[in-house]
Amino acid sequence: MASKMEETYVHRKLEAHKPFSTKQFFLQWEWLLVLILIGVMVLNTLLSPYFLNVTSLRDATMIFLDKSFIVFPMAFIMIMREIDISVGSSVALSSVVMATAYNVLGMPMEVAVIICLLVGALCGLLNGLLITKFPELSAVIVTLATMILYRGIAYIILEDQASGNFPEWFGFFGWGYIFGIPFILIVFVIIAVMFGLLLHKTSFGRRVFAIGHNDVASKFSGVNVNRTKLIVYTLAGVMAALTAVFLASRMGSTRPNIANGYELDVIAMAALGGISTAGGKGRLIGTVIAIFIIGYLQYGLGLINIPSQTLMIIIGALLLFAVIVPKVKEMRR
Structure with missing residues (x-):
């Protein structure tokens, strides 16, 4: 196992010292994503006269960027x-607890927002603890169980009711501007840069890649695998809670069934962005482009009232494309 890690390391060192190739540079997955994004913009422009203008493109980000915060830890x-x-269930539970803290317990909205972030962190931490303490259980089974658990708790708290009446200033998170730029877009850029630096420029990011290549060999090489997983899953919970804040702000209320299906969109964005489903590979720049591909695709087709089922088919096809194309390239090599 150790020798496999050494081979990977040597291979990367050799790649790093290769002379620059213009052809290889433009054959990277991210350039294909840029072409797909251009295609989406052209298609939406042809289908709707209301799509291609600065105001529309700017304001659309306030509709689809809330879920993008979860894509980075994913x-x-x-x-x-x-x-x-x-x-998705973490988003629902965090927002429901926030609304209950404000409307039922009478806490200040600022405190309710902090509680929302803490609830999200606890949800992620619980996922991480279960996955690290019971390694024989797959992450799919564990998070499927907690998905049902968190959504169920949200229904117990609010049943099927909505809870809103948030203070006026709270709406700024979802609909506010700073110098004409949506506040959510500014927050998105800051978080994208932070996660990009964390993944690609720190030892923590290198540990994440090492675990993806071989978690057993990483453990024997001195990487604290369990602690790294706990941190990453907790970050996912915190970002889910941040999504809850922006989503509740945009909607003006919350209920237990919000963010239903978010997990599929988030996974699709990450996979389309070039994050390998086999682990150990991926760059966040591709993920950022994929967020705008799927976001503008949903927004543009929504302008002409395309049914949600059709959108699901298109996103599913993009996801298959993202999974199959790299495999075909590997087979040719």
């Missing part, structure tokens, strides 16, 4: 060869 999780399908 990319880390997938690079480690794990998965988390409970993120």
Whole structure:
């Protein structure tokens, strides 16, 4: 196992010292994603006269960027060869607890938001603890169980009711601007840069990649695998809670069934962005492009009232494309 890690390391060192190739540079997955994004923009422009203008493109980000916060930790999780399908339920539970803290318990909204973030962190931490303490259980089974658990608790708290009446300033998270730029877009850029630096420029990111290549060999090489997984899953919970804040702000209320299906969109964005489902591979720049591909695709087709089932088919086809194309390239090599 150790020799396999050494071979991978040597291979990467050799790649790093290869002379620059313009052809190889433009054959990278991210350039294909840029072409797909251009295709999506052209298609939406042809289908709807209301799509291609600065105001529309700017304001569309306020509709689809809330779920994008979860994509970044999900990319880390997938690079480690794990998965988390409970993120949508974590969003629901965090938002429901926040609304209850404000409307029922009478806490200040600022405190309710902090509680929301803590609940999300606890949800992610519980996922990480279960996965690390019971390694014989797959992450799919564990997070499937917690997905049902978190959503069930949200229904117990609010039943099938909505809870809103948030203070006026709270709406700024979802609909506010700073110098004409949506606040959520500014937050998105900051978080994308932070996660990008964390993954590609720190020893923590290198440990994430090492675990994805071989977690057993990583453990014998001195990497604290369990602690790394705990941190990543907790980050996923915190980002789910941040999504809850922005989503509740945009909607003006919350209920237990919000963010239903978010986990599928998030996984699709990460996979389309080039994050390998086999672990150990991926770059966040591709994930960022994929977020805008799927986001603008959903927004543009929504303008002409395309049914949600059709959107699911298109996203599913993109996901298959993202999984199959790299495998075909590997087979040719």
